[in-house]
Amino acid sequence: MRSQHGVVLVCERIDRDGTTVVGFLLGATHRTALVRDLLTRDRTALVGCAALALAGRPRTLLLFARTRLRRYTRRLRTPAAVGGPEGRVADLSAIAVDLSARDQGAGAALVRGFLARCAVTGVRTAELVTEIGGPAESFYRGLGWSPLEDVRTRDGRWVRRFGTTLPVEART
Numbered sequence: 001m002r003s004q005h006g007v008v009l010v011c012e013r014i015d016r017d018g019t020t021v022v023g024f025l026l027g028a029t030h031r032t033a034l035v036r037d038l039l040t041r042d043r044t045a046l047v048g049c050a051a052l053a054l055a056g057r058p059r060t061l062l063l064f065a066r067t068r069l070r071r072y073t074r075r076l077r078t079p080a081a082v083g084g085p086e087g088r089v090a091d092l093s094a095i096a097v098d099l100s101a102r103d104q105g106a107g108a109a110l111v112r113g114f115l116a117r118c119a120v121t122g123v124r125t126a127e128l129v130t131e132i133g134g135p136a137e138s139f140y141r142g143l144g145w146s147p148l149e150d151v152r153t154r155d156g157r158w159v160r161r162f163g164t165t166l167p168v169e170a171r172t
C-alpha cells in the first residue's frame, strides 16, 4: 500500500447496523514497478513475514525451498534488475467477495474501480491469472477479459492468464 503502484480497494455494505467490508481487491497499476518497490523498501519485513509463516508450515517450506528459494534470493539481492524492458502492465492480483454479498455486483464494482484507477495512470493493458475452469473464469469473461495463454506454475498447476485493454479515451 505504500507504493504508488499498489492498489487496495474495499467494497463496503452500509446498512442500519453500520458499515461492513464485504470485499477487497489487490492489484498494481504497474506490476514490475510494484515488485521492485516491495523488494527495495519492504525487503526486511517481507523476509521476516515469510520466515515466520514458513516456520510453522514444514511442507510448504520444503516446496518453497525446492521451487522458489533460489529465484527469490536472487531477486532480493538485485531488486533494481526486476522489471527489465517488458512493457508496462497492470496486474489484478487478488479479489474476493464475502459469501453474504455475492451476486450483487460487488465484484464487478471492484474490478471497475481498479480499471478506473489504472486508466488515470495511463497504463493500456491489465492482466490477471486464475485457475483454469475455476468459477472466476466466467466472472472475468463476463466483464470483458480475454484468455491470453495457459501457464504451468512452479507447483505444477495449470492457470490461465487473462488480459483486458483499457480504452484510450478513459485515460487522462
Ligand SMILES: CC(C)(COP(=O)(O)OP(=O)(O)OC[C@H]1O[C@@H](n2cnc3c(N)ncnc32)[C@H](O)[C@@H]1OP(=O)(O)O)[C@@H](O)C(=O)NCCC(=O)NCCS
Pocket: 094, 095, 096, 097, 098, 101, 102, 103, 104, 105, 106, 107, 108, 109, 129, 130, 131, 135, 136, 138, 139, 142
Ligand atoms: C469471483 C467473485 C469475486 C465475484 O464477486 P461477485 O460480487 O459475486 O460478482 P458480481 O455480483 O459483481 O458479478 C458480476 C457478474 O459476474 C457473474 N458471476 C459472478 N460470479 C460468477 C461465477 N462464479 N460464475 C459465473 N458468473 C459469475 C454474475 O452473475 C454477474 O453477471 P451479470 O452482470 O450478467 O449479472 C466472488 O465470487 C468470489 O469472491 N469468489 C471467491 C474468490 C475468487 O474466486 N476470486 C478470484 C480468484 S482469481
